[in-house]
Amino acid sequence: MADSLIQFAIHRRKLVYWTLLLLTLVLVAQLPRIRIDTDPENMLPQDNAARQFHNQTKQTFSMHDTIVVGVVNPEGIYQSHSLQALFEVTEFAAGLDGVVQADLMSLANVDNIIQEGPGTLRFEWMMKSPPGDREAAERIRVQAERLPLLFNTLVSEDGQAAALYVPIVDKNQSYAIAQQLREFIRGLDNQDDWHITGLPVAEDRFxxxxxxxxxxxxxxAGLTIFILLWVFFRNIPFITAPMIVAMATVLITMGLLIGMGFTVHIMSSMIAIFLMPIAVVDSVHILSEFADRYESGKDPKQVIRQVMGHLFTPMLFTSITSTIGFLSLMLTPIPPVQVFGAFVGFGIMLAFLLTVIFVPAYLAGLSDNTLNRLTQGLPDESQSRLTPALIALGRLAGSHAKLWVMGFVALFAVSLYGISLIQINDNPVRWFKADHELRIADRVLNQHFAGTYDAYLVLQTEGQAIQPAINAISTLAAEPALSDDLRLWLNQLSQQLSKGQDLSAALLDIEDKLFSASSTEEELLSTLLSQLEAIGSEAKRFLDPAVLSYMSQLQIYLQETGLVGKSNSLADIVKTVNRELHSGQDKDFVLPDSSNGVAQTLLQYQSSHRPQDLWHFVTPDYRQSLIWLQLTSGDNQDMTAVMDKVRTYLDLHPLPEGLTLNWAGKAYLNVIWQQQMVEGMLDSLMSAFVIVMLMMMLLFRSILFGVLAMLPLTLTITLIYGLIGWLGKDYDMPIAVLSALTLGLSVDFAIHFIERFRATLSQHKDWQTTLALMFEEPARAISRNAIVIAMGFTPLLFAPLVPYITVGVFLASIMAISALVTLVMLPAVMTLLRRWLFKSLNLNEEKP
Structure with a gap:
């Protein structure tokens, strides 16, 4: 098959060229259809229970993704000019398309609650117009600090900052809306320090x-690779082939991804960066061996056949193993990671196919003049820095084998301990560099306020209130004293309730029926009415002072942990209104004694200018409520710590009977997808490891050689992740994905080294000669590949986005470590085990 493919490529060059060109053009035409997606919520499948509950919570409580605008004045925010600017920005934000005007929150559009008289409240705008003097500004400060829902949320505890919460209809508009706000703020005659942050802004900006x-x-990356190839071969026509393969691979793969309707997520945005260096790996092996074998006057087609005869099988297996490494990512439960793994895996096999077809066709078509310049223009390897270094490395690797192996074992043990130190953590805001305006805004505003990160504790009443009502109606319908008409009517009422009719509507129907009922039936219906009213009242669990008290105690506990900047709940609303209904003093900042008292406070609150705010904390049937947690950090570690504290509190103080508790909010969702990603990555890595090991045994037709090929891979993976643990680098999404690349490329070098070593040893039958020869062209090819791939990722080091920098640094490290480990570990281990590995050969060797 391989020979037929090579023959086809050499003799059908024009067909190969035109086919590649047309395929590339067709898929490049799909690129303008690109759709960007950076929403971490999409890291979870749409049917994920946590994601569904989060979205259900947003809908139930009318919650929206929010942009946070903060203004800071170190001399105090309660200055006329500062509050004037805040007022103007609020008015501007309210008029922007895509902003939920009714839920916009700042001092300029929230209520102040005032006691107008005993048992009477007055709601007035906190800042109907900007204050004209310092006294009016001071009055606003006193009023704002009395209201728990505003204090340390809209105004900072230190009095130096104020915030504007801008809820938006679509989080994908957050970058555009934030840009409009920035532009407007720049046009203000104001010297205060303004910042814009919030997870939607960070995600959309990313x-x-x-x-x-x-x-x-x-x-x-392409330019860097091109320069490196020129340094290696000094012949531009000669190195054009791998560049064409790399560019075609990237364009075809990205065009296919976009053409199939997939969005470009943070992961899939790196596909091009990953494929560009990987796509030239096989080409470098071909070019290296072709350059070594070709001499003036030789038939290039014959040289190509010889080169491909040596390299086709190891290139096929290295491509398959790399592909398996990335396809293993499809075992993770994270859709963007699955797409990334699938298309990088496809791209690797595409690059292999293009390499074994296009590169031979291209080399066979080079002119004699170009090929002669190749032999004349190649740098003298003996004069290069790489060749002497590799020869010295070969001498070291072949000697003191036991000492090398002991060193690798010790390094492996130290790396395993480093892995135990790894901390799983991520935060979309930290995807930007520390000096990025979003990171600065995040630091500043979270220093002043209770927190710009949200999480929600959602409490729900178990079961349905309707069933007890249906049971009561059915019991009455069985009474023999009822008329057939009334019994029929009650059965119809029961059916209506079972189909979803509201209980309050049923109560009104019963009251109407009382007027036409007989005295006996009236008495029975009155009893039923009382029963249903009791059932309805009991179902409204969040009017119960005991339930609200439990929520309040949980809030106090979370505040004392130091992990939560602040929390808001229905209990805070009730306490605030209750205080103003009575003395207006702190001694009355308590919950009423009865459900009726709670209901009375909420009825009063609904007379405000913003009655809809109540439904952000409780549902109209009072069967669900939430506690809004404000966190100063969006790190998964901190959110996980909060979840652990809540779990501890619930163990010590069980929920009131009949209530359940669940989590929602972006900070919580980030924890969920991180956990699933880590578990999925571990499963995919282990599965791919086993498959690759079986492939190595199949390739070398030996269990011992199969295990040997896995040693560099194993040590490289443990070294890289051990280093992550020792350095204290968080295990985040990019780091997790690197395991796939480590697996694929680390075994690539081992395959080429072992395959070439066995072939060379079979030819020369001399151990020391074989070792020496292996550290000439084969070691140069491996080293060149490592350098090309590592340098191909260096442009990422200059990116403004931390995930790209992380990938660049660690991929360069992976290449350096995997090549070094392969060139040192394999000769050392093979030297110790040579009598078992090569017992069929009659070796002529000197004892090392």
């Missing part, structure tokens, strides 16, 4: 900068 980065890093 999408914008990610798109820019895609257009910069991939071409730079």
């Amino acid at each position: 999408g914008y900068e990610m798109f820019v980065q895609m257009g910069i890093s991939a071409p730079l």
